[in-house]
Each structure stands twice: as structure tokens, then as C-alpha cells.
Amino acid sequence: MQALNNFVAVDWRSGLDRCYFFFKDTHTYTRFDLGDNKVPEGYPKAINADNWDTAHGQLANLRFGFTTTGIRPARSGISGVDSDILWFFYEDAGVPMVCRYDQDSDKMHSLDRLADSPWRLLRPYFNRIVAGTWWQNNRDVQLFRFLLNDGHSLYLDLPTQKLTREAINETSWPGLGRYKHRIITAVQNDRSFTDSCYYIFLTDNEYIRYNIPKNQIEAGPIKVDDVSWPGLLRN
Numbered sequence: 001m002q003a004l005n006n007f008v009a010v011d012w013r014s015g016l017d018r019c020y021f022f023f024k025d026t027h028t029y030t031r032f033d034l035g036d037n038k039v040p041e042g043y044p045k046a047i048n049a050d051n052w053d054t055a056h057g058q059l060a061n062l063r064f065g066f067t068t069t070g071i072r073p074a075r076s077g078i079s080g081v082d083s084d085i086l087w088f089f090y091e092d093a094g095v096p097m098v099c100r101y102d103q104d105s106d107k108m109h110s111l112d113r114l115a116d117s118p119w120r121l122l123r124p125y126f127n128r129i130v131a132g133t134w135w136q137n138n139r140d141v142q143l144f145r146f147l148l149n150d151g152h153s154l155y156l157d158l159p160t161q162k163l164t165r166e167a168i169n170e171t172s173w174p175g176l177g178r179y180k181h182r183i184i185t186a187v188q189n190d191r192s193f194t195d196s197c198y199y200i201f202l203t204d205n206e207y208i209r210y211n212i213p214k215n216q217i218e219a220g221p222i223k224v225d226d227v228s229w230p231g232l233l234r235n
Contacts, residue, residue: 002235004205004224009187010065011133014084014103019187019199021232022047022062029059032232034189039231053108058099061090063126064146066133066188067103085109087119089129096126121163122146125154131186133198135212147200151180175217176200179208188212205233 006025012018019032028044029051047056065088084103091097096114101107114123122129125148132146142158153172155164166172168180182202190196197218198210207228208220222228 002233004184004201004233005203007185007201008062008064009131009185009199009201010086010088011067011188011190012084012086012103013067013069013190017190019189022059024060024062027060030232030234032229037230039229039234043231044234053101053106058088058090058092058097058111061092063089063091064129064132064185065089066144068134089114089119089122089126089132091126096123118158119156121156121161122154125165128152129154130183131200133186133188133212136196147183147186149181149183173210174215176208176210179221182206186210 006023008022008024010020012020017034019034021030021032023029023044027047029047030039030043032039045051047059049056052059065086067084067086069084086101086103088099088101089096090099098112098114098117098119100109102109114120114126125146128148128150129146130149132144135143135145144156144158146154146156148154151168152165153168155166156162169177179202184201184203186198186200188196188198196212198212200208200210201224202208202221205224206221207224209218209222210216211218224232226233
């Protein structure tokens with residue numbers, strides 16, 4: 001049974017909803033099927049070109065990632081109201097980069113320097129961001145929140161390119177302040193527009209279930225084990 005330390009979680013929305021966990025120390029990954037509430041047999045697996053196309057080489061330096069559906073930022077080169085894009089943020093030779101991964105084709109779409117991408121306002125905070133997510137599952141709303149490792153968070157309105165930095169406290173993230181220095185990664189489960197939740201993973205193999213529409217902790221901290229996340233701790 002492994003300890004969850006140096007890892008990144010991302011959401012997947014094409015087809016059946018799931019989460020992927022990338023373990024950077026071992027260059028392996030695990031798939032968690034949300035509908036079945038378990039990791040299928042055969043995981044974790046090595047990260048390679050067979051399972052992550054040409055994006056596999058970037059995942060060793062992955063910092064955070066999240067999925068959008070039907071959002072077409074300027075200069076994205078992406079079309080389709082149902083396009084599911086997984087945005088991987090990583091560093092290459094000290095340069096922050098963004099990989100667009102097309103979930104519908106299961107192929108890498110393109111690479112950009114962060115500074116040349118729709119997410120360019122994140123550049124000054126890049127090395128402090130541990131997690132990010134689309135805050136509302138509504139294609140007319142393009143708001144994103146990012147958790148930092150210094151006790152702060154970012155709020156980005158993508159169409160207007162307005163970025164707000166705020167302390168994690170009882171006003172911005174009710175209930176999360178006491179855990180703000182323990183956050184490793186986080187991933188969204190878009191159960192429904194009115195009931196989406198954010199799984200925030202902490203040190204000591206614990207996590208918090210945070211309700212996105214209500215902007216409050218729903219449960220936790222809870223131990224990550226074979227009851228709460230069956231198969232996730234499998235070596």
C-alpha cells in the first residue's frame with residue numbers, strides 16, 4: 001500500500017466519468033472509474049506512448065491539470081460544442097508549458113508555452129499552483145479556480161482575462177483554511193451542475209470532499225483507503 005505524496009489528479013469527461021492519478025516518483029498512473037467507484041484491475045501502469053500518446057514525455061514534470069467541455073478559448077484551435085479537452089500544465093527546461101489533450105480522440109492536440117496560451121495570466125504563480133479546476137460545469141461560465149501551496153488561491157475569468165488572488169480563509173474557501181498548507185492535488189467530480197464536488201487530497205493520505213456550488217466542505221478530512229478509494233493505494 002503506497003503513501004500518496006508526489007502525485008497529480010485530473011478529471012476525464014469523455015465517455016464514462018473518471019479520474020486519473022499520475023505518480024511522478026514512479027512514472028506510473030492509475031484510472032479511477034467514478035461510476036464503478038473503483039480502480040480497475042491492471043493499474044497502476046507505466047506511462048508511455050501506448051496510453052498517453054506523445055504527451056507521455058511531458059507527464060513526468062506535470063504540475064496540475066483539468067478538463068473543459070465545449071470551451072473554445074481564443075487561439076485554441078479547438079472546435080465542437082462537446083469537445084472534451086484535458087489541459088496538462090508542466091515545465092520543460094524551466095519553461096511553463098500547456099498541453100491540450102483531446103479526450104475524444106485520445107490524442108495530444110497541441111503544445112504551447114504558457115505565456116502564449118489562454119492561461120498566460122497564471123505565469124507568475126505557476127510554480128506555486130498545485131491544482132486547478134473549472135468552477136462551474138456550464139459552458140456559458142468560464143471561471144476557474146487554482147489552489148496554491150502558499151495558502152492562497154487564484155480565480156480566473158477566462159473570457160475577460162481577469163485574475164484575482166485571494167487568501168484561503170473562511171470567506172473564500174469556508175473550512176479549508178486549516179488545511180491550506182497540506183494540499184497536494186485536487187480533482188473535480190462533476191456529478192451534476194448543482195452537485196459537483198472537488199476532491200482535495202492532503203498529506204497523510206487524507207482528502208476533503210468540497211461542494212463546488214455551495215462553496216463549502218461537504219465531508220472530511222477522510223482517510224484514503226480501500227473503502228473510500230478502492231484500489232487507489234495499490235502498488
